[in-house]
Amino acid sequence: MFNSKQINKLAISFIYAIAIIVALILLFLVSNILINGIPEISWKFIASPSKTFEAGGGISVQLFNTIYLLILSMIISIPIALGAAIYLNEYAPKNDFISVLKTAIEVLSSLPSIVVGLFGFMFFVLKFNFGFSILSGSIALTFFNLPLLTRSIENSLAAIPNLQREAGAALGISRFETVIHVILPAALPSIITGIVLASGRVLGEAAALIFTAGQSSPNLDWLNLNPFSPHSPINPMRPAETLAVHIWKINSEATIPDATKISAGSSAVLLILVFIFNFLARYLGNKIYKKMTAGK
Amino acid sequence: MVSRNKIVESIKNEVEIEKYVINLSSKHQRAIETKDLTISYNGKKNALNKTNLAFETNKITSLIGASGSGKSTFLRSLNLIHGENTLIGGQILYHGVNINDPSIDKFEVRRRIGMVFQRPNPFAKSIYNNITFALTQRAKYTKNQLDEIVESSLKQAALWDQVKDELNKSALSLSGGQQQRLVIARALALKPDILLLDEPASALDPKSTMQVEETMVNLKKDYTIIVVTHNMQQAARVSDYTAFFHMGNVIEYDLTRKIFTRPKVKLTSDYVAGNFG
Structure with a gap:
């Protein structure tokens, strides 16, 4: 009826x-x-705290919490995933x-x-x-993130041809030195992609944070940099509602008009x-990659 | 000058194999030598049966034979780069020391016995860093020393004139033949005395192959070269000695011109004539 071309x-x-x-x-x-969103964004919207009833x-x-939580959870999860x-x-x-371990990691990633x-x-x-704290939240996010991140970094490393490892071995360089100085730099762009994807999940995550980082935020004093003060923005032991949780909360409770x-x-x-995070990560990653690999 | 003796050896499966292996006389300096070298993977059948070969210093020796004959396995054992599940029995004598021994620092051995593979494998780094990387991992060098080493090793590999103005370019931007010569230069920078080449030109076009062969012949005066090749003409063109491997045994080892003109063993003449393999 049809020929191959058709x-x-x-x-x-x-x-x-x-x-x-x-x-x-x-x-x-x-x-x-x-x-729908851009008309609502103003300097006042971004820079002022939320209101409960008006x-x-x-x-x-929430914006600050989101970024802080992202950074903290990445600081915890990237070294573990890399190792x-x-x-x-x-x-x-x-x-x-x-192979059981690998399967377990895969199962964990679909939790x-x-x-x-x-x-x-x-x-x-x-x-x-x-307590409900940034620390609890970022550890929960690490659990959530780790399997995917490990998997994607593992795949990035596996994509680097064995020729490079053989080359290191033939020059009397140990496996570890080869991995650190040759394999990791060569895999960097794809590792960055994995990190960006994982960050996207963290930025958008609400369910895992509702019970860990909490749904409320104490009044913050932006100039208070004492990490032990409950009103300091950088105190990791304070509850912290993120943007995603905020969106969920105001829509489910609707106490504000x-x-x-x-x-x-x-x-x-x-x-x-x-978008900004994606762009920044790729830009920085590319710079490091070019520096370490002479750019091709 | 070369003492010859005909060996007929019986191996495990009770088949008589006719062999002819020359033994270098004491007049010839030996760069590396194997004694009863036996190699097996994962406890399976031997990939290489008791092999006794001595390689003369500052000569090129070709290892020829069909796929699976054990020649690459043999070559890879010489600088201890074989995989983890490989069992090696017998001795590898390098400067009179048996390097097939757990107490030997295999990283140091690999610096002295350089290796170049079938497919060019420059690091994803600049041309300059490809050469200096292994050096700077072990010791400190001044910028001038490194510059000198880079220049001299690239000159030895006949690549200097083509890349001297773009040493900071990525090594991956070079052509296949240039990459292979860069890899040779990289090995030379470590000042080895033996170079092992595992089919160094089989992934290259004829012109690049020629360049690599010329480089090999030029390197002969300073290095001992052992090269695995599938290309009979290449073996005949560049090497002084040739060893013919077949199913894990060295069938014949002699001066190249003898192997290619009047081999002593029928299997060798069949292979060289292209009747199998």
Whole structure:
């Protein structure tokens, strides 16, 4: 009925159509959020604290909390994920224990975030007595993040051809030196991609944080840099509502009259934050990569 | 000058294999030598049966044979770069020391016995850093010393004139032949005395192959070179000695011109004539 040429054409147009549909959905979502949200964004919106019962509140505290939590959880999870990935890809023998370990990591990465949140609540908030705090939140996020991050760094390392490892060995360089000075720099762009993806998940995560970092924020005194003061922004033991949690809360409780407007604005800010973070991470990563690999 | 003796050895599966292996006389300096070298992977059948080969200093020796004949396995054992599940029995004598011994620092051995692989494997770094990386990992050098080493090793590998103005460019931007010569230069920078080449030109086009061969012949005066090749013409063109491997055994080892003109063993003449392999 059809010849190969026609089938090929048909298949290609089908694949194109699917790709266009995906792109359109994405475009619709992003433009919808930005069109509804950007008009709400003003300096006052970004720089003033939220209000509990009246209209006109801002998101300054939530914005700061989101960034702080992201940085803290990345500081905890990147070194662990890096170490685990280096072990799994460069040193681990191929045996049953390792394959069980790898499967466990995969299972962990599909753990529902609300379960991670409840676990964090039971374990860190109650058992360890960390309370609703940035620390509890960032450890919960580390649990949430670690499997995916480990997996993506492991894949980045595996993508570097064995030729490079052989080259190191042939020059009498130990495996560890080769990994640190040759393999990691070469894998950097793809590791950065993994970190950016993981950060995107952290920025947008609400369920795991509701029970760990809490849904409230004490009044912050921006000039108070004493990490032990409950009003200091950098105190890791204070509760911290993030943007994503804020959006969820004002929509579910709706004690403020302008909840729709604020959540539209917050969504847009969150999206822009993801863009900025993405761009910054790639820019810095590229600079380091060029410096270490002479740029190709 | 070379003492010759015909060996007929029986191996495990009770098949008589006819062999002809020359033994270097005491007049010839030996760069490296194996005694009863046996290699197996994961406890399976031997990849290489008792092999006794001595390599003369400042000569090129070709290792030829079909795929799976054990020649690459043999080459890789010489600088201890074989994988973890490889069992090596027998001795590898390097400057009179058996380096097939757990007490030997294999990293140091690999610096003295350089290796170049089939596919060019420059690091994803600049041309300059490719050469200096392994050096600076072990000791401190001044910028001038490094500059000198980079220049002299690139000159030895006949690459200096082509890259001297772009030493900071990525090594990956070079052509395949240039990359392979950079890899040779990188090995030379460590001042080895033996170079092991595992099919160094088989991934290259004819012109690059020529350049690599010329480089090899030029290096002969300072280094002992052992090269695995599938290319008979290449073996005939560049090497002084040739060893023919077949199914884990060295069938014949002699001067190259003898192997290619009047081999002593029928299997060798069949292989060299292209009847199999």
